[in-house]
Amino acid sequence: MAFPKELKYTADHEWVKLSEDGKTATIGLTNYAQEQLGDIVFIDLPEEGDDIEIEDSFADVESVKSVSEVYSPVTGEISKVNEDLDDAPEKVNEAPYEAWIVEITNISEITDELLDAEGYEKLVEEEA
Amino acid sequence: MELKTPLYEQHVQLGGKMVSFGGYLLPVTYKPTSLIIEHEAVRNEAGLFDVSHMGSIFLEGKDALENVQNLLSNDFSTMEVGQVKYTLMCNEAGGIVDDFIVYKYNDEKFMLVVNAANREKDANWIKQHLTGDCLMNDQSDAIAILALQGPLSEKILKKLMKEEDIPAKFYTFLENRSLDGVSVDISQTGYTGELGFEIYFKNEDATTVWNKLLEAGKEEGLIPCGLGARDTLRLEAGLPLYGNELTDEITPLEAKLKFATKLKKDHFIGKDALVEKGEPTRTRIGAKVTGKGIVREHAPIFSGEEEVGISTSGSHSPTLGYPIASLLIDKAYAEPGTQLEAEVRGRRIPIEVVKLPFYKREK
Numbered sequence: 001m002a003f004p005k006e007l008k009y010t011a012d013h014e015w016v017k018l019s020e021d022g023k024t025a026t027i028g029l030t031n032y033a034q035e036q037l038g039d040i041v042f043i044d045l046p047e048e049g050d051d052i053e054i055e056d057s058f059a060d061v062e063s064v065k066s067v068s069e070v071y072s073p074v075t076g077e078i079s080k081v082n083e084d085l086d087d088a089p090e091k092v093n094e095a096p097y098e099a100w101i102v103e104i105t106n107i108s109e110i111t112d113e114l115l116d117a118e119g120y121e122k123l124v125e126e127e128a
Numbered sequence: 129m130e131l132k133t134p135l136y137e138q139h140v141q142l143g144g145k146m147v148s149f150g151g152y153l154l155p156v157t158y159k160p161t162s163l164i165i166e167h168e169a170v171r172n173e174a175g176l177f178d179v180s181h182m183g184s185i186f187l188e189g190k191d192a193l194e195n196v197q198n199l200l201s202n203d204f205s206t207m208e209v210g211q212v213k214y215t216l217m218c219n220e221a222g223g224i225v226d227d228f229i230v231y232k233y234n235d236e237k238f239m240l241v242v243n244a245a246n247r248e249k250d251a252n253w254i255k256q257h258l259t260g261d262c263l264m265n266d267q268s269d270a271i272a273i274l275a276l277q278g279p280l281s282e283k284i285l286k287k288l289m290k291e292e293d294i295p296a297k298f299y300t301f302l303e304n305r306s307l308d309g310v311s312v313d314i315s316q317t318g319y320t321g322e323l324g325f326e327i328y329f330k331n332e333d334a335t336t337v338w339n340k341l342l343e344a345g346k347e348e349g350l351i352p353c354g355l356g357a358r359d360t361l362r363l364e365a366g367l368p369l370y371g372n373e374l375t376d377e378i379t380p381l382e383a384k385l386k387f388a389t390k391l392k393k394d395h396f397i398g399k400d401a402l403v404e405k406g407e408p409t410r411t412r413i414g415a416k417v418t419g420k421g422i423v424r425e426h427a428p429i430f431s432g433e434e435e436v437g438i439s440t441s442g443s444h445s446p447t448l449g450y451p452i453a454s455l456l457i458d459k460a461y462a463e464p465g466t467q468l469e470a471e472v473r474g475r476r477i478p479i480e481v482v483k484l485p486f487y488k489r490e491k
Contacts (some may be wrong), residue, residue: 024233038157038356039164041451042422044475054130060473062422064163064444065356086420093162 002031004097009120010073015097016114024072028100029061029092032124037063040089043101050078052104054111059101061092065112070101073114079105133180134272134334142352150244152181153379155354166357167446174278175353176341178487183247184328185240191260191289192236199257199397200230201380205389207232212299212315214388216380217250218398222405224383226250227368228318231301241273241326243370249425255395260310272334276350277324277339277361279489283326284345289314295325307416308340319358321488360443363452366485368415372425372441373412373454382456384410384484410437414486415470417442417451419478423470429457430469430476439441439470445486452486 003009008016013033015028044060052058057069060079075080080103085091091099115123131152139146144155155178169175177433187195196204202215211232217225226246231239241257242250254264264362276284285294285307293305294314301315310333318324342350359369368374373383379402380389390396391403417423423442428435437457445452453470461468465483 037157039162039444039446042420044421062444064360064446067422067424 002097003117003121003124005117007097008114008116009113009123010071010114011123012071014073015071016073017100018110022110024079024103024105025076025107025110025126026100026103027070027073029070029096030120031096032097032128034093037061037066037068039064040092043085043089043092045081045083045085046078048078048100052076052078052110060090072104073103073111074107075109076104076107079103133178134179134331135319138338139178140290140328140350144352144354147355149403150181150356152244154181156180156356157354158352161351163356163360164353164386164428164446166351166353167360168353169349170278170322170353170357170361171447172279173349174276174280174284174345175320175357176338176345176350177275177277177353177358178273179275179326180272180331181244182273183242183244183250183266184271184273184442185238185247185251185254186265187238187240187254187262188265188269189236189262191258191262191463192238194260194311195258195262196230196238197393197396198259199254201389201396202230203287203393203399204230204232204238205393206352209234210300210302212301212317214299215373215383216388217253218402219376219397220401220432222379222398223375224370224380225253225376227370227385228297231313231315233303239391241429246370265436270331271328272331272337272339274327274337275318275320275324276327276345277318277320277322277353278350279323279346280345281322281324281348284341284348284350287344288340307337310337310340312337319367320361320367320423321367321487322361330371359441360446363441363443363454363485364445364447364485366454366487368412369441375454378456379405379408381405384412394402409459410456411459411462412440412484413428413455413457414482415439415453415455415468416482417453417477418467418480419438419469419476419484421472421475421477422451423472423477425478427453427470427472429461429479431454431461431466436468447487452453454484455481
């Protein structure tokens, strides 16, 4: 299973790509998350400009079988939404590390629980 | 405690994602495929389901027919040996204790194939109401059941069985036939809306039969399928699921199961209450989700600001390519084409009432 080294991870199986200045984050679901969810058929995306706080749910991911919420690991403002996922949510299954969901900018706080690739891999091994 | 079917090890080996269902650990999907792939295999080729969690309860004795007639809503008086019939078992108030199919072996022997989650409730209910010369014999723990479903299911069976041992008609069965040397009872029945068969045999033959079928069907594209595909297939086919469309509080007439509720019969438990209640004010109907989102069970349904019912099941439909739901709603809003809304996590999603079933196979 792939755990790209350049990314950070949450215990809720999201990946987070932080900009160098730590002010912007791109967020998606990990390969393990998409495997657990199965065929993704709809993602209820937020609006650009929405303010978001750590632990807030910003999207609902519906697979054929279940629905899961995606929680924000940062406090900031939603600056971009991947609208390709409106018509093609299955991209998260096909290429989870390319199919980003949102970009959050003007970050004022980042959760202190982010994991590096190694730490996340360990977590997945424990859950599996 | 979680029970395991005799095929538990096979499921794990095949990458089954095991979940608890009706007290049993069963695969929801298998890792090398996915729910949609499994669903499509059944619609286009064939799929194999382990349904050994289902209960098989026999009623035997001189008064077996009389008891079946008293306990169940359908009419079994003219049923022939080798026939299968769908029925409800009602409580005194006309609510549904369970829904299942009944096999007639002879005038003194019937098999009831009941929902796993209801098995104990059913057995207790039946025991309480047995009269005369009739014994209940719960064989659920000794019998394994496989469902081979899909347009190519018959072709696959022919590799392992003589043609005359394969039931040619829908809702009929044959007893004690050889499936490549293993003794099985086999019916042309299923829960998917496709041509298909359900095969009953002793637990100890489970691995053998499972492997023989998968091997025989390889060329045809047969794959093992989990509970996830079973649910989306039955939803598309408009088949009710106990616990969702049917409960102790819902009557067969509300659930649109009049065909299996013979109010002209002299008597069955629940009949008086159903007659007294008269025409129901709510009904089961389908809905197509026209807005964005998935409507699952327990979503309140609105017409404007008025709450007119509830969704009882719902999912993305792999065959149709859009989300569907089944509803229990006020009859005044059940006309196909009616525009309603479902409330999902505080958000209103537009839906349109459509006829059931959502999917019907071409014959």
